Amino acid sequence: MLVKGPGEAKTSQYVKDLMAAVKAKNPAEPEFHQAVQEVAESLDPVMQRRPEYRKAKVLERIIEPERLLMFRVCWQDDQGNFQVNRGFRIEMNSAIGPYKGGLRLHPSVNLGILKFLAFEQVFKNSLTTLPMGGGKGGSDFDPKGKSDNEVMRFCQAFMNELFRHIGPNTDVPAGDIGVGGREIGFLFGQYKKLRNEFTGVLTGKGLNWGGSLIRPEATGYGAVYFAQEMLATRGETLQGKTCLVSGSGNVAQYTIEKLLDLGARPVTMSDSSGYIYDEQGIDRDKLKFAMDLKNVRRGRIKEYADKFKGTVFTPADAKLDFNPLWNHTAHCAFPSATQNEITAKDAMHLVGNGVYVVAEGANMPTTIDGVNVFLDAKILYGPGKAANAGGVATSGLEMSQNSLRLSWTREEVDQRLHGIMKAIHKACFETAKEYGTPGNYVSGANIAGFLKVADAMLDQGLV
Numbered sequence: 001m002l003v004k005g006p007g008e009a010k011t012s013q014y015v016k017d018l019m020a021a022v023k024a025k026n027p028a029e030p031e032f033h034q035a036v037q038e039v040a041e042s043l044d045p046v047m048q049r050r051p052e053y054r055k056a057k058v059l060e061r062i063i064e065p066e067r068l069l070m071f072r073v074c075w076q077d078d079q080g081n082f083q084v085n086r087g088f089r090i091e092m093n094s095a096i097g098p099y100k101g102g103l104r105l106h107p108s109v110n111l112g113i114l115k116f117l118a119f120e121q122v123f124k125n126s127l128t129t130l131p132m133g134g135g136k137g138g139s140d141f142d143p144k145g146k147s148d149n150e151v152m153r154f155c156q157a158f159m160n161e162l163f164r165h166i167g168p169n170t171d172v173p174a175g176d177i178g179v180g181g182r183e184i185g186f187l188f189g190q191y192k193k194l195r196n197e198f199t200g201v202l203t204g205k206g207l208n209w210g211g212s213l214i215r216p217e218a219t220g221y222g223a224v225y226f227a228q229e230m231l232a233t234r235g236e237t238l239q240g241k242t243c244l245v246s247g248s249g250n251v252a253q254y255t256i257e258k259l260l261d262l263g264a265r266p267v268t269m270s271d272s273s274g275y276i277y278d279e280q281g282i283d284r285d286k287l288k289f290a291m292d293l294k295n296v297r298r299g300r301i302k303e304y305a306d307k308f309k310g311t312v313f314t315p316a317d318a319k320l321d322f323n324p325l326w327n328h329t330a331h332c333a334f335p336s337a338t339q340n341e342i343t344a345k346d347a348m349h350l351v352g353n354g355v356y357v358v359a360e361g362a363n364m365p366t367t368i369d370g371v372n373v374f375l376d377a378k379i380l381y382g383p384g385k386a387a388n389a390g391g392v393a394t395s396g397l398e399m400s401q402n403s404l405r406l407s408w409t410r411e412e413v414d415q416r417l418h419g420i421m422k423a424i425h426k427a428c429f430e431t432a433k434e435y436g437t438p439g440n441y442v443s444g445a446n447i448a449g450f451l452k453v454a455d456a457m458l459d460q461g462l463v
Helices: 013-025 030-049 051-055 058-063 111-127 148-165 181-195 218-232 250-261 284-296 302-307 344-352 368-377 390-404 410-434 441-460
Strands: 067-076 082-093 099-105 134-139 171-175 242-245 268-271 274-278 311-315 332-334 357-359 380-382
Touching (some): 030 441, 058 441, 082 171, 111 441, 134 148, 148 181, 171 181, 171 390, 218 250, 218 332, 218 410, 302 311, 344 368, 390 410, 410 441
Parallel strands (some): 099 134
Antiparallel strands (some): 082 134, 268 274
């Protein structure tokens, strides 16, 4: 399980020993093991060149959360029944700034998934060039099918514990899967009541009470900007490219919107029930329908196929060992749903069907074996911690606006976002070349993100 190009050095004894210790200390957390292994493999040449990192056990310290919070969340549903959920906040690393990362509300949330997300967030936030540490949190609460009042009662109960651990200069949560504008509003309102202060403690806020323009669009826009930069290294653009997009939430919606801006042809969207394939392309009117369907009516993506002739809906089939969404002829893929949605078999289908650009809008959507298929094929592959950093980058811009008590225009924020994504691409591209893996954005992103955090940790001593 190597995240390296063909012919490069095999796993070192340092990485083997590190992974053995990680698995022993963190049993039954496969996603966390996967995230650590990918980074550790990439950092081998850094550890050889900079022995002071190994001596100070910098990577081992990054792997261990600075603080791990787990708490019960008790709330009452509309029928008067008492409900109990589990809440988490992983404060992973604060070497370069306050903890920053989203809150996820989904039945799949557990300690291992949040630790993997928090670990990835450390490097992603470092790459943005903004002063933000890494964190993540959430609950196994499922907002699907719940009334607004039930969601409000849960969010208030969740914040009743979380408020004592966060703050604008300590830990600044944001949204993630299951946490949109509605949930951020309820969380912020309860924080404000409990602390009796109006601060920029959460990002993704409403525009009329401290939010930033472009924040909902930022992750999707950023992934497309990153793909644009990767294509530019080969003298190409997105104009006329057929694109596969998974998911149908914020990331997928705004990935499609920006693809349309740049002349591409997106043809797929999905949710947990299945996916749609629209060979004619998802245009602006169709996207508007999909956004109303998912954001307002909270319906299933099959309704898109019912509405637009020529669209094929394929229901999800758990018996399949591959995802048919990734088995269409295309140029580009934007996985924007969830972790490990692209297996090695899916990656082979993508490469075999002509896809040579993959920009990850989701966090770790490709398995390690799938990543290696992309690297062996030498396609343009942008890993999530680089390609989807636009969301947290714009959260950082929202923090800046809150601190300054200013609101920037849409054009200003988009321009800054575009500049940040260009800088992230440049850092990944040049770092990969410097450490002997040209064109490998995985190693470039991991190394560039690590160096900034590691040097800050060395500067600040053993804390």
